[in-house]
């Protein structure tokens with residue numbers, strides 16, 4: 001009897017750890033050149049994570065930062081703004097899409113996209129339209145990447 005109880009407790013503990021306690025940290029690097037040869041990039045530029053997870057933006061190369069794009073994160077989510085060359089860890093609690101930029105390289109298309117859980121809404125297309133050309137094009141690519149990832153079996 002005692003043994004069974006112990007096993008059941010272990011099972012419950014494992015369940016708890018896999019949900020809330022074990023929120024995962026992911027890393028996104030800030031780069032002058034990514035592994036495919038694109039200049040001024042986040043890598044991975046698109047990432048899907050679970051609600052409660054964190055992302056650490058790593059200043060692998062200098063002169064970059066990570067800052068939430070206005071109007072392009074979920075309504076109830078908190079915006080973040082890293083300083084240049086600063087390693088910053090951001091937690092993502094609300095499901096949804098979060099687009100962000102490197103402030104000095106926005107016009108060069110240095111943007112990234114985070115998908116948290118299963119978003120109920122798409123990015124605000126009016127806010128996407130306002131971005132500089134290269135940033136809008138890159139973000140559109142990342143949204144397509146998110147869509148094809150969610151269609152995969």
Ligand SMILES: [Cu+2]
Nearest residue numbers: 064102105110
């Ligand atoms: Cu940059």
